[in-house]
Amino acid sequence: MATDARADGSGREPIIVLEEVNKSYGPVHVLKGVSLSVGRGEKVVICGPSGSGKSTLIRCINGLEEHQGGRISVEGVQLGPKTLSAVRREIGMVFQSFNLFPHLTIKENCMLAPMEARGLSKAEAEERSLDYLKRVHIAEHAHKYPAQLSGGQQQRAAIARALCMQPRIMLFDEPTSALDPEMISEVLDTMMELAESGMTMVCVTHEMRFAQKVADRVVFMDQGAIAEVGPPDRLFNSPSSDRLALFLRRILTH
Amino acid sequence: MRFDFDYFLSLLFSTRFFEPVAIVIAVSATAMVIGVVVGTIGGIVSNSPLPLLQRLVRLYVTTIRGVPVLVQIVFWYNGLPALTGGAVNLSAYAAGIIALGINEGAYMTEIVRSGIQSVDRGQREASQALSLSYRSMMMKVILPQAVRIAIPPTGNQVVNLIKNTSLLFTVAIPEIFATGTNIFSANFKYFEVIAVVAIWYLLLAVGYGFLQRTLERRFAKGRRTLYDLAAA
Numbered sequence: 001m002a003t004d005a006r007a008d009g010s011g012r013e014p015i016i017v018l019e020e021v022n023k024s025y026g027p028v029h030v031l032k033g034v035s036l037s038v039g040r041g042e043k044v045v046i047c048g049p050s051g052s053g054k055s056t057l058i059r060c061i062n063g064l065e066e067h068q069g070g071r072i073s074v075e076g077v078q079l080g081p082k083t084l085s086a087v088r089r090e091i092g093m094v095f096q097s098f099n100l101f102p103h104l105t106i107k108e109n110c111m112l113a114p115m116e117a118r119g120l121s122k123a124e125a126e127e128r129s130l131d132y133l134k135r136v137h138i139a140e141h142a143h144k145y146p147a148q149l150s151g152g153q154q155q156r157a158a159i160a161r162a163l164c165m166q167p168r169i170m171l172f173d174e175p176t177s178a179l180d181p182e183m184i185s186e187v188l189d190t191m192m193e194l195a196e197s198g199m200t201m202v203c204v205t206h207e208m209r210f211a212q213k214v215a216d217r218v219v220f221m222d223q224g225a226i227a228e229v230g231p232p233d234r235l236f237n238s239p240s241s242d243r244l245a246l247f248l249r250r251i252l253t254h
Numbered sequence: 255m256r257f258d259f260d261y262f263l264s265l266l267f268s269t270r271f272f273e274p275v276a277i278v279i280a281v282s283a284t285a286m287v288i289g290v291v292v293g294t295i296g297g298i299v300s301n302s303p304l305p306l307l308q309r310l311v312r313l314y315v316t317t318i319r320g321v322p323v324l325v326q327i328v329f330w331y332n333g334l335p336a337l338t339g340g341a342v343n344l345s346a347y348a349a350g351i352i353a354l355g356i357n358e359g360a361y362m363t364e365i366v367r368s369g370i371q372s373v374d375r376g377q378r379e380a381s382q383a384l385s386l387s388y389r390s391m392m393m394k395v396i397l398p399q400a401v402r403i404a405i406p407p408t409g410n411q412v413v414n415l416i417k418n419t420s421l422l423f424t425v426a427i428p429e430i431f432a433t434g435t436n437i438f439s440a441n442f443k444y445f446e447v448i449a450v451v452a453i454w455y456l457l458l459a460v461g462y463g464f465l466q467r468t469l470e471r472r473f474a475k476g477r478r479t480l481y482d483l484a485a486a
Contacts, residue, residue: 062382062383063382064379064382064383085385088382088383088385089385091383092383093380093383095376095379095380095383097376099374099376099377099379099380100380101377101380101395101399102399103398103399103402112384112386112390112394112395113384113385113386116386116387116390116394117384117385117386117387117390161384162383162384165384165385
């Protein structure tokens with residue numbers, strides 16, 4: 001019996017609802033009927049061994065990957081070809097490899113989407129971008145190009161860029177996996193500040209310290225399914241499956 | 255045979271090639287503009303989800319690349335009037351510019367297509383995640399980066415195009431090579447004349463090389479190397 005990940009237990013109003021989501025790449029079944037509900041303001045950390053489908057799962061939430069079976073709804077709107085842009089409006093995403101626009105300065109990176117997709121004037125977009133760049137503590141680098149910044153600074157710029165669209169939900173796809181160890185904490189600190197502001201967050205990460213501090217629930221995925229869900233303390237201290245216990249031993253001793 | 259050095263110098267520094275050089279520059283520039291416009295459209299279509307148009311573009315590229323430029327020039331100048339019974343009768347300049355431009359467009363299509371394809375996939379994903387429309391994504395994110403990738407091979411194309419204008423002597427455009435042939439068929443100083451002709455083409459190619467480097471520097475912004483950063 002699969003773990004029922006629908007019950008949040010906190011009585012929060014659900015903002016993301018996944019029901020029996022299935023996804024295959026050709027013959028490879030990457031998501032096998034995943035169900036998960038995320039409440040408004042909730043912080044969910046998804047972890048699991050590589051190839052377990054965790055990145056695919058969050059990429060399905062904003063339609064970067066199409067799912068083939070089941071339903072995904074965000075703010076009550078069911079994700080489909082016609083609602084894709086409406087759903088994406090609510091969601092910001094941060095990628096492992098930052099994906100900043102290399103030909104634009106940090107400030108221009110932040111201004112582009114608000115101007116192009118939200119119709120903000122240049123002055124409004126500029127004000128907003130500086131506002132969010134201040135929040136992630138890199139306003140002094142606003143005029144620089146991504147290649148002139150460290151990995152940690154680039155990732156914080158990418159977070160600011162996503163926030164400039166004022167999303168209600170932020171997805172993080174292994175945001176610290178491409179960073180040098182000494183830069184990981186500055187990105188995690190930024191994410192923690194964001195968490196304190198009440199943002200709904202779904203993070204694929206192996207940073208267990210972060211999960212412990214911030215997550216309301218941790219989702220452990222294995223072989224395309226949710227193997228275990230629960231508050232971080234319970235999952236990390238008394239994993240009920242051998243697979244999770246093995247996974248935790250591996251990442252904690254690496 | 256003797257090399258008439260005095261004649262060579264006097265021809266090299268004479269004004270006889272000024273107008274032909276101006277013609278070559280004007281024809282090349284116009285044909286290149288056509289080539290870039292056609293190539294940009296072709297390159298975008300090649301990467302778009304429009305299968306029918308894609309097939310048309312493939313057909314265009316395959317046809318043009320498989321037919322010699324000289325044949326294409328004669329087609330536009332002599333073939334088209336014959337086909338249409340004189341209804342379409344292009345001037346030598348129009349035929350030459352169209353032939354070179356359309357030919358260039360096929361190569362530029364391939365250059366722009368590969369430029370777009372070599373922009374990192376993550377750039378598309380980031381654009382989609384930021385709710386950018388397809389148009390905004392192409393215009394503001396993908397193409398500016400594709401252009402940077404496309405500029406060096408485009409430089410090659412410009413030099414090729416400049417040299418290909420010499421084929422226009424067949425439709426009696428008084429460009430550099432045609433002027434040279436006129437001169438040596440009158441005085442039989444083949445070597446001196448053809449040496450001067452070659453030098454003019456070389457000068458144009460070298461001159462364009464400077465322009466090309468300026469362009470590449472201008473589009474290098476945001477892509478500074480570690481070496482540049484260390485020097486800064």
